Amino acid sequence: MSTDLATPPPATPEAVGHHDVADQRKVAMWAFLGSEVLFFGALITTFLLYRNDVGDGPGAADVFDIPFTSVSSFILLMSSLTMVLAHHSSMRRDWRQMRIWLLATALLGSVFLAGQVFEFTEFVHKGLTVSTSPFGSSFFVLTGFHGAHVAVGVLMLLATYFISVSGRFKAEEGMNVEIVGLYWHFVDIVWIVIFTIVYLLQV
Amino acid sequence: MAETAHPHPTPRDYWLIALVLAVITAAEVAVAYIDVEAVVVPLLIVMAAAKLFLVVAWFMHLRFESKTYRRLFYIGLASAPVLFGAVLFTFGVLIGS
Amino acid sequence: MATLTPDVTAAVDASPAPRGGIWSWITTTDHKKIGILYGVTSIFFFLVGGIEALFIRLQLATPNGEVLSADAYNQLFTMHATTMVFLVVMPLAAAFANYFLPLLIGARDVAFPRMNAFSYWFFLAGGIFLTVSFFVGGAPDGGWFGYAPLSTQVGEMVRMDYWALGLLVLGVASIASSVNFITTVLTMRAPGMTLMRMPVFVWMIFVISFLLLFSLPMVTVGLFQVWTDRNLGTLFFDAAGGGDPVLWQHLFWLFGHPEVYVLILPAMGIVSEVLPTFARKPLFGRSFVIFSGIAIGFMGFGVWAHHMFTSGLGPVAEAAFALTTMFIAVPTGVKIFNWLGTIWGGSLRLATPALFSLGFIFLFVIGGLSGVTHSIVPADSQQHDSYYVVAHFHYVLFGGAIFGIFAGIYYWFPKVTGRMMSERLGMWNFWLMFIGMNLTFAPMHVLGLNGMPRRTYRYAEGLGLDLWNLVATVGSFVLAFGVLVFLINAIRSWRRGPEAGPDPWDGRTLEWTTSSPPPVHNFDEIPVVEHEDDFWHRKYATDEEGYAVRVATDDAAAESTGPPEDLHLPSPSFYPALSGLGVLIALLGVVYVPWGLLATAVGGAIMVWGLFGWSLESLVREEH
Numbered sequence: 001m002s003t004d005l006a007t008p009p010p011a012t013p014e015a016v017g018h019h020d021v022a023d024q025r026k027v028a029m030w031a032f033l034g035s036e037v038l039f040f041g042a043l044i045t046t047f048l049l050y051r052n053d054v055g056d057g058p059g060a061a062d063v064f065d066i067p068f069t070s071v072s073s074f075i076l077l078m079s080s081l082t083m084v085l086a087h088h089s090s091m092r093r094d095w096r097q098m099r100i101w102l103l104a105t106a107l108l109g110s111v112f113l114a115g116q117v118f119e120f121t122e123f124v125h126k127g128l129t130v131s132t133s134p135f136g137s138s139f140f141v142l143t144g145f146h147g148a149h150v151a152v153g154v155l156m157l158l159a160t161y162f163i164s165v166s167g168r169f170k171a172e173e174g175m176n177v178e179i180v181g182l183y184w185h186f187v188d189i190v191w192i193v194i195f196t197i198v199y200l201l202q203v
Numbered sequence: 204m205a206e207t208a209h210p211h212p213t214p215r216d217y218w219l220i221a222l223v224l225a226v227i228t229a230a231e232v233a234v235a236y237i238d239v240e241a242v243v244v245p246l247l248i249v250m251a252a253a254k255l256f257l258v259v260a261w262f263m264h265l266r267f268e269s270k271t272y273r274r275l276f277y278i279g280l281a282s283a284p285v286l287f288g289a290v291l292f293t294f295g296v297l298i299g300s
Numbered sequence: 301m302a303t304l305t306p307d308v309t310a311a312v313d314a315s316p317a318p319r320g321g322i323w324s325w326i327t328t329t330d331h332k333k334i335g336i337l338y339g340v341t342s343i344f345f346f347l348v349g350g351i352e353a354l355f356i357r358l359q360l361a362t363p364n365g366e367v368l369s370a371d372a373y374n375q376l377f378t379m380h381a382t383t384m385v386f387l388v389v390m391p392l393a394a395a396f397a398n399y400f401l402p403l404l405i406g407a408r409d410v411a412f413p414r415m416n417a418f419s420y421w422f423f424l425a426g427g428i429f430l431t432v433s434f435f436v437g438g439a440p441d442g443g444w445f446g447y448a449p450l451s452t453q454v455g456e457m458v459r460m461d462y463w464a465l466g467l468l469v470l471g472v473a474s475i476a477s478s479v480n481f482i483t484t485v486l487t488m489r490a491p492g493m494t495l496m497r498m499p500v501f502v503w504m505i506f507v508i509s510f511l512l513l514f515s516l517p518m519v520t521v522g523l524f525q526v527w528t529d530r531n532l533g534t535l536f537f538d539a540a541g542g543g544d545p546v547l548w549q550h551l552f553w554l555f556g557h558p559e560v561y562v563l564i565l566p567a568m569g570i571v572s573e574v575l576p577t578f579a580r581k582p583l584f585g586r587s588f589v590i591f592s593g594i595a596i597g598f599m600g601f602g603v604w605a606h607h608m609f610t611s612g613l614g615p616v617a618e619a620a621f622a623l624t625t626m627f628i629a630v631p632t633g634v635k636i637f638n639w640l641g642t643i644w645g646g647s648l649r650l651a652t653p654a655l656f657s658l659g660f661i662f663l664f665v666i667g668g669l670s671g672v673t674h675s676i677v678p679a680d681s682q683q684h685d686s687y688y689v690v691a692h693f694h695y696v697l698f699g700g701a702i703f704g705i706f707a708g709i710y711y712w713f714p715k716v717t718g719r720m721m722s723e724r725l726g727m728w729n730f731w732l733m734f735i736g737m738n739l740t741f742a743p744m745h746v747l748g749l750n751g752m753p754r755r756t757y758r759y760a761e762g763l764g765l766d767l768w769n770l771v772a773t774v775g776s777f778v779l780a781f782g783v784l785v786f787l788i789n790a791i792r793s794w795r796r797g798p799e800a801g802p803d804p805w806d807g808r809t810l811e812w813t814t815s816s817p818p819p820v821h822n823f824d825e826i827p828v829v830e831h832e833d834d835f836w837h838r839k840y841a842t843d844e845e846g847y848a849v850r851v852a853t854d855d856a857a858a859e860s861t862g863p864p865e866d867l868h869l870p871s872p873s874f875y876p877a878l879s880g881l882g883v884l885i886a887l888l889g890v891v892y893v894p895w896g897l898l899a900t901a902v903g904g905a906i907m908v909w910g911l912f913g914w915s916l917e918s919l920v921r922e923e924h
Contacts, residue, residue, distance in 0.1 A: 023269075023487055024411045024412075024483050024487050026268075026272060027271060027272070027275070027411075027482065027483045027486055027487060028411070028412065028479045028480075028482075028483045030271075030272040030275040030276050031275045031478070031479045031482050031483065031513060032475070032479055032513075033275075033276055033279070034275045034276050034277075034278055034279030034280070034513065034514070035279060035475060035478075035513045035514060035516070035517050036279075036517070037276070037279035037280050037283050038279055038282065038283055038286075038514055038515075038517040038518060039517035039518075039520060039521060041283035041284075041286075041287050041517075042287070042517060042518045042520075042521035042522070042551060042554075043521055044287075045287040045290060045291060046521070046525070046536065046547065048291060048296060049291065049294055049296055049544070049547060050536075050542070050543070053542040053543075055535075055541065055542050066232060066235065067232075070228065070229075070232045073228060074225060074228055077221070077224050077225065077228060077254075078221060078225075080221075080224075080258055080262050081217055081218065081220075081221035081262075083262070084217050084261075084262045085214060085217060088214055088217070130528065130532050130533060130534050131532065131533030131534060131535065133535060133541070133542055134535045134536065134538075134541065134542045134543045136535075137525075137528070137534035137535050137536055137543075138536070141524070141525070141528060141534065141536075159912075159915070163916070181262075181263075182263055185258050185259070185262045185263045186263070188258060189255050189258050189259065192251055192254045192255055192258070193251060193255065195231075195251075196231065196247050196248070196250070196251035197251075200231060200232070200234075200235040200247055201235075201243075201244065201247060271486060275482075278510070278514065279514060282514060282601065286518075286554060286601065289605075289617075290547075290550045290554070292617070293550070293605070293613050293614065293617045294544070294546075294547075
């Protein structure tokens, strides 16, 4: 493969001895996401097992604020839109637009995280902690892991943004954005499932 | 990174899908307040599945991608309900109840 | 063997990879060196795990043994199993997969060379972390399967924290490897190498990569839950608090059962390469062997609760899992018959690799038969937690996985080192291990059926258990002696064994077309593949009666048929090793929180530095 960074890698993996770098990273990310489905599946299963195990503490109906969570869900959903628009801009090689949409995605993700932090502190004040009951344990560990994934995603978005700003790695950026995008959308999908199963179906 | 020939979604398509997602979310929240459990549960599951499909197929582009990516993801997506359903079954917990 | 053209020599010389020295090993991204790192590290842990076993056998040699206290015994049997499963058999398979998967598919390296190195360093970090526990207050002592609530008991001892965190880190290493191998197989095969033309060993690695990818998540969740139950007061497995310890069993075995197929399939793959080579016949029913491997992998996800038949699953679940467990014997049987069919009618050369392969078949069948008896729920209720189970899994894991791996070591040692191992010492190695193994584990069937329970540090006199325990202990030392012979053979041969040449076994697959050891770039030109067992078909044609007729010399057959191409080697990098160092420090800090928080922060920072350095480095130096 040529060392000229402005030239995209060859498109066809059949080219003798050459492999499509783009395809390789996508294969890797999709394989990883397949694994993550089972990871969150196990956490959700634990929650489903313990959702009514509230011990002496509050239950879902006592603490959940559906309107609030609906708004933060909407925000995360819209971050998927900004993410795909960032990807679209990168494909048209409009790096400035791409950076704007990347920042927007990171911002929306951060707002979602802030909402989660606020929500968690509210729950603690209402008497629901990790150690109150199996319900509390499974709720916080599930949503905590999801939040951690969002945080990692925000870091990756910002890293991609700064790499782009530095101007050094233009040819690779399209694929970076696509890979980060796959991860970001997946984290959004997990929230779609969590919002329905954990929040809406419990009240 | 060159795409094979296929209809690529435009930004307008993406905005449209985002709108649909927002509408479904609003509908979900509304449905959640209905008291009839037998109706609410399947409805919510269907709506969540619809949102999931839209994001995976269009935002993640899976609809237009090579089969390999689809298979990698679907193996995970298909095995999760089967395996975890079996686990919950042994605990006497049916999914969605 | 193809000659080095000036272009190739120039490209290799231009690569910044240092030729030797410790730093070259720390920064290597070459799959072959990483394979050697895995191999040597695993052999070291094999000795550690073996010594742990010998202590167990010394304690159990006589009734009311006084060699070990109960506490020491618990640590030793826990660590023996944890070491053997996670630090020996899995990384030995990784060693072979790393070294040979690219060679077998005609590639120059794996898809992500630095992630490959990262997997090794995380594995090493996990291994060191787990072993350090012995020296700081005690090793994990709750069994390798860490059943709650024993594992979640909060005490002054942090032992099971070492266990949970150590396994988590090892899991990360395995997931990274799995993603790497899956991507490599899907995107880097040589032209003409369709999936069905891939060697069976490659297929088995491909299948276990999926097994790991889809089973590790469940145990990862479970391990976190054990850790939070121990450290954050969560109630996942706390019955008094409303939790259910059986949930842990499900999460563990959802991983644990696919894991045993991860342990055996690579060995089966090795045997599938060795037997055809030494029988000088193609693998009988090759596509059936491949499909059976896939079937075993797939069905392996459907049997996990057969480890839980005594936990109160209920008759419906028990019947279902009994059936699935019986069914999984079918594809396994298919493989056995195909190996036998390979030998039948061939002229089997009984060199050491072939001996170990035959031993594998014999011993694995015994282990498989005892396994099938476990599938019958009422019988299993008697066998569960007895030495009968210990007999079963040692037959399949030692007689199966380890024997298969030893076949691989003897088979591929010439390729890796360029020297032949001693056949005489190999015979001694094999027979000592074979006899020792049977002496050790066959009696355990009897002990188990006579009621000897697992995981108890001593047994009373007069229970009828004395004789066979003594025999088993004697057997274990015979076995150990066999391992010693192996070590002597390996070290002496590496230093001054006779030169092997590129193709000492008249092999069938692509790795034998390269020099021994292969050049850093594997192939001067990527081969174009036209058959399964492509190298064999370039050397031999078949005459009218179906006999092989030599048509090309080794050199001519090894000549590459592919067009020349630009050669780019992955640059070495120290960021993967740095990340491994960071995670080790961070983990040690986490165990000793709160004052360990400083170590966690420092270790975490180092790890993040490593990860960032890695991702920024790719766009400049690597020329893939």
